[in-house]
Amino acid sequence: MPTPRRSSFRISIVAAFAILLALFGCHRNRFPDVPAGYREYAYVSNAGSNTVTVLDLVYLRQDRTLQVGTDPTKMAVNPTRNEVYVANAQSGTISVINADANRVVATIAVRHRPSFITVEPTGHRAYVANYGSNSVSIVDLDLRREVSVAGAGEQPVQVHISPDGRTLVVTNHGSNSVSVFDLIPYSAGSPASASVTHLRSTFSGCPGAADTVILPDSSKAFVACSAGHQVMALGLAAAPGSWAAKQNPSLTADRMLALLDVGKMPVHLAMKPDGGEIFVSNFDSDSFSEIATWTNEVGGTYSIGNKPVRGIVSRDNSTLWVANSGADSIGLYSIDDGKLAGSVRTGSSPDALAFSADEHLLLVADTHSGDIAVIRTEGKQGPALFTILPAGISPNDIVVKALREK
Structure with a gap:
C-alpha cells in the first residue's frame, strides 16, 4: 500500500497534469512533428491485472486495454512485422498482439x-525461456505454434x-x-524445429x-550474477573460417573470460x-x-540512488538513465x-x-502506483516529468512499436 505522503504526491501530480492537458490538449505540444500516417504505441504488461495497456505516444493518451493471459511478464516486438508478443507466466502461453489493429x-x-x-532479426522465429519446465521453446511465428523444445538448466x-x-x-x-546453444540462422524453407x-x-x-547482454559484434556475453556481487564475462565462439578464427583457432570455442x-x-x-x-x-x-x-575490467562503482533496478543508455551513448525503485x-x-x-x-x-522511437520521451513503469511516468528527455530546463498515464496493476515491462499507415 502506498504511504499517505506518496498518495498525496501522486494525486497532486495527476491533478496538475490534468490541468496541463486541458490547457494544451493531448497532442505532444512542443515535441518534434511526425509525418502523416505515423503511429507509435507503447505496450505495458500488467502482471496484477492480466492485461496489456496500449498507450498512444503521438497523442500521449491511453489507447485501450487488452486482456491477455494470466501473469504477463516480458514482451518482445517483431522487427519485421507489426506484432507484439507477451509471455503469460501462469497461463503457459504467448499472446500475439496485432499492432495495426491493437x-x-x-x-x-x-x-x-x-x-x-x-x-x-528476420521475425520468423521466437525463443521462450520456460522457468517452470527448465526448457526453451522454439516458436514458429508464421505457423503460430511451438515447433520444438530444447532442454536448459534449472529455472531459465x-x-x-x-x-x-x-x-x-x-x-x-x-x-x-x-x-x-548453436543456432541455424533462418532461411526461407528451413524448418524452425531445426x-x-x-x-x-x-x-x-x-x-x-x-540479465544478459551480448556485444554488437557477437564476440562476448556478459551475465549478471544477481544472487552475488559479480558479472560473468564469456567469450562466444567465432564462426569457423572467420577472420578471427583464422588468426586464433582457440576463438572457435566458448570460454570463460572473467568474473x-x-x-x-x-x-x-x-x-x-x-x-x-x-x-x-x-x-x-x-x-x-x-x-x-574491451578489457573486461570494472572501471568503478558509483552511488546512484536507493535500490537501482534498471538502466537504459541513450542512442548517442552519452547518458545513462537509472530507475531507483x-x-x-x-x-x-x-x-x-x-x-x-x-x-x-x-x-x-x-x-x-523504454524510450520512444525518437528518444524525446522516456517511459517509466511505476510498479506500485500502477502508472507510466512520461519524461521529456530534452528541454530548456533539462529532463523533466511531462505527464503520468494510467496503466494496470503492477506494470512490469514496456515495449514500443512505431508504424506507418498504408
Whole structure:
C-alpha cells in the first residue's frame, strides 16, 4: 500500500497534469512533428491485472486495454512485422498482439511458466525461456505454434540471440549457470524445429544468473550474477573460417573470460549502443558499476540512488538513465562527463524503462502506483516529468512499436 505522503504526491501530480492537458490538449505540444500516417504505441504488461495497456505516444493518451493471459511478464516486438508478443507466466502461453489493429489475434501454447521471449532479426522465429519446465521453446511465428523444445538448466529466466544469429544464450537462475546453444540462422524453407542444433557449452558459478547482454559484434556475453556481487564475462565462439578464427583457432570455442566484482545484487545490465561499456544496477548497494567491455575490467562503482533496478543508455551513448525503485525517481549519469547529472521524480517504485522511437520521451513503469511516468528527455530546463498515464496493476515491462499507415 502506498504511504499517505506518496498518495498525496501522486494525486497532486495527476491533478496538475490534468490541468496541463486541458490547457494544451493531448497532442505532444512542443515535441518534434511526425509525418502523416505515423503511429507509435507503447505496450505495458500488467502482471496484477492480466492485461496489456496500449498507450498512444503521438497523442500521449491511453489507447485501450487488452486482456491477455494470466501473469504477463516480458514482451518482445517483431522487427519485421507489426506484432507484439507477451509471455503469460501462469497461463503457459504467448499472446500475439496485432499492432495495426491493437488487438490480440492469437494465443500460442508453450511450456510451464514462460518468463522471457526474444524474436530473431528476420521475425520468423521466437525463443521462450520456460522457468517452470527448465526448457526453451522454439516458436514458429508464421505457423503460430511451438515447433520444438530444447532442454536448459534449472529455472531459465532469459534467452538472448547474438546479433550474428549464430548463438542463443540462456541464463539459468536456479542452477546458477549459463547455457550456450548453436543456432541455424533462418532461411526461407528451413524448418524452425531445426533452428537449435545442440547445446554448445555450459558455464557454472554465476549465482542467480539473470540479465544478459551480448556485444554488437557477437564476440562476448556478459551475465549478471544477481544472487552475488559479480558479472560473468564469456567469450562466444567465432564462426569457423572467420577472420578471427583464422588468426586464433582457440576463438572457435566458448570460454570463460572473467568474473568481475561489482556491487551487491547486480540485477540489470545496460549496454551502450556502441558496445563499449556496460552499466550494472546493483540493487543492494544503491550503486551502479561501469564495465569496459574491451578489457573486461570494472572501471568503478558509483552511488546512484536507493535500490537501482534498471538502466537504459541513450542512442548517442552519452547518458545513462537509472530507475531507483526505492527513491521513486530516475537518476541521470553523464557518461561523457563521468558524473551524476541530476534526477527526475516519477511515480511509486519505478522499474521498466523504454524510450520512444525518437528518444524525446522516456517511459517509466511505476510498479506500485500502477502508472507510466512520461519524461521529456530534452528541454530548456533539462529532463523533466511531462505527464503520468494510467496503466494496470503492477506494470512490469514496456515495449514500443512505431508504424506507418498504408
